[in-house]
Amino acid sequence: MPKWPVGYAEIAPYIAKAAEQLGISSKFFDPQAIFENRGVPVDELVDRKSEILQTKVFQIAQDIRLGPKYHDELGASPNLRIYHHLNLTQVRLRSDGKEVSHLDCATLNGRKVQVRAKVFALCCHAIENARLLLTSNDVMNVGIGNAHDHVGRYFMDHTHIFASRFIPGPEFPAAYDRMYADLFHLNANVGFTDDFIRKEKLLQYYCRFNPVYMDPRTREAMGYVRDGFMAPGDFAYLRDVATMLGEVGGVTRFSLSRTNLRHIQPDYYELEHRLEQAPNPDSRVVISDRRDALGSLIADLDWRILDEDVRSFKIGQERIASEFAALGYGRVELEEITRDLVESRIAGHYHQIGTTRMSDVPEDGVVDRNQRVHGVGNLYIGGSSVFPTAGYSGPTMMIVGFTIRLAEHIEKQLAA
Numbered sequence: 001m002p003k004w005p006v007g008y009a010e011i012a013p014y015i016a017k018a019a020e021q022l023g024i025s026s027k028f029f030d031p032q033a034i035f036e037n038r039g040v041p042v043d044e045l046v047d048r049k050s051e052i053l054q055t056k057v058f059q060i061a062q063d064i065r066l067g068p069k070y071h072d073e074l075g076a077s078p079n080l081r082i083y084h085h086l087n088l089t090q091v092r093l094r095s096d097g098k099e100v101s102h103l104d105c106a107t108l109n110g111r112k113v114q115v116r117a118k119v120f121a122l123c124c125h126a127i128e129n130a131r132l133l134l135t136s137n138d139v140m141n142v143g144i145g146n147a148h149d150h151v152g153r154y155f156m157d158h159t160h161i162f163a164s165r166f167i168p169g170p171e172f173p174a175a176y177d178r179m180y181a182d183l184f185h186l187n188a189n190v191g192f193t194d195d196f197i198r199k200e201k202l203l204q205y206y207c208r209f210n211p212v213y214m215d216p217r218t219r220e221a222m223g224y225v226r227d228g229f230m231a232p233g234d235f236a237y238l239r240d241v242a243t244m245l246g247e248v249g250g251v252t253r254f255s256l257s258r259t260n261l262r263h264i265q266p267d268y269y270e271l272e273h274r275l276e277q278a279p280n281p282d283s284r285v286v287i288s289d290r291r292d293a294l295g296s297l298i299a300d301l302d303w304r305i306l307d308e309d310v311r312s313f314k315i316g317q318e319r320i321a322s323e324f325a326a327l328g329y330g331r332v333e334l335e336e337i338t339r340d341l342v343e344s345r346i347a348g349h350y351h352q353i354g355t356t357r358m359s360d361v362p363e364d365g366v367v368d369r370n371q372r373v374h375g376v377g378n379l380y381i382g383g384s385s386v387f388p389t390a391g392y393s394g395p396t397m398m399i400v401g402f403t404i405r406l407a408e409h410i411e412k413q414l415a416a
């Protein structure tokens with residue numbers, strides 16, 4: 001695995017600032033504290049009972065529409081001019097290739113402008129950041145920052161597959177029930193300790209427990225009736241009500257589990273295995289020969305998984321099952337995880353990571369530890385495209401933390 005040039009101690013204060021802006025607790029690694037903060041009644045967690053299992057909690061931010069939240073403040077800032085609907089089409093380098101001279105921008109209704117500045121920060125997200133660097137190739141024919149052929153490579157997402165089911169016993173802590181934890185705006189999952197991950201050479205893996213109270217067809221019928229997709233009295237409505245009546249027990253337990261803050265144990269849990277991807281140079285953004293409405297070449301994504309990813313899914317599931325059996329939590333009905341199974345079920349989470357990764361030296365990546373493009377004096381990149389590895393948690397808080405750090409760095413550079 002490539003090393004992050006920036007260590008935890010250096011980024012931690014910025015992550016704490018990001019947590020404050022996103023309105024979540026910064027006690028990320030203390031699940032008990034997060035549960036207590038959100039008022040979840042907690043049974044004993046796996047962490048105290050198993051040497052290898054660890055609770056991985058995700059807090060769901062409540063006030064995350066950053067546009068409306070910061071719109072007025074940004075608009076009132078004397079240092080900022082904000083342009084909506086203006087698309088960056090090319091980053092233009094000076095003829096020596098060492099600095100950006102200006103940006104070419106265009107609107108869909110035909111206006112074209114150039115933007116000039118001392119410093120530029122590209123924050124268009126992982127696929128678009130890579131596309132812009134690769135297609136801005138009039139001075140450097142391989143694209144900007146791409147002397148060592150890293151731009152666009154190592155594309156990663158947080159992947160998941162559904163496989164196997166878990167029949168819980170009374171000892172299984174309710175806090176891990178996805179629907180129950182959702183009532184408290186968090187989800188609690190089971191992964192592994194760092195020691196275990198290192199010893200077994202695994203990628204970051206965790207398992208999510210999705211409760212099932214009834215036959216999927218009944219659940220679907222209930223969704224149609226509840227969400228008012230058809231008028232009462234329609235044939236389809238009556239058919240769905242009849243389906244629900246055929247499984248009154250499951251429907252009742254499901255409904256109670258959504259309205260009460262008392263946990264109601266499901267028939268079983270579907271296991272959702274979630275995994276960070278290993279960085280893979282062949283998983284990449286490539287430039288097609290198709291053009292968009294502004295005449296720019298469109299990106300294609302060649303998203304791939306490695307055997308290493310499949311192995312971590314497989315061992316992750318096996319060890320969850322064996323530990324749960326040893327703890328007396330219940331029984332896992334195992335499906336064998338193979339490459340074919342993973343390929344037929346894998347999905348991402350819209351977490352685009354990699355493509356302009358951070359590295360100490362230009363030979364290993366695209367941006368340096370301050371997110372400046374290697375070899376280009378005034379061009380920075382913000383966002384998860386700079387992450388060398390994906391980790392297991394949602395990327396946005398790390399993006400915000402690193403971007404606060406980047407803003408401070410640029411401010412200091414301009415003041416110097």
Ligand SMILES: Cc1cc2nc3c(=O)[nH]c(=O)nc-3n(C[C@H](O)[C@H](O)[C@H](O)COP(=O)(O)OP(=O)(O)OC[C@H]3O[C@@H](n4cnc5c(N)ncnc54)[C@H](O)[C@@H]3O)c2cc1C
Nearest residue numbers: 086087088123124125128350351383384394395396397399
């Ligand atoms: C359905 C969904 C659910 C998600 N859930 C979570 C979650 O639970 N937790 C989590 O951590 N993350 C989640 N994510 C991921 C999260 O949205 C991203 O990590 C985050 O938005 C990335 O921030 P960013 O500012 O780098 O990029 P973006 O938010 O994508 O912002 C990039 C901006 O650049 C603009 N832009 C792009 N190209 C150009 C161009 N050529 N010219 C001008 N402007 C341009 C875009 O319009 C956009 O405003 C989710 C994403 C999706 C889609």
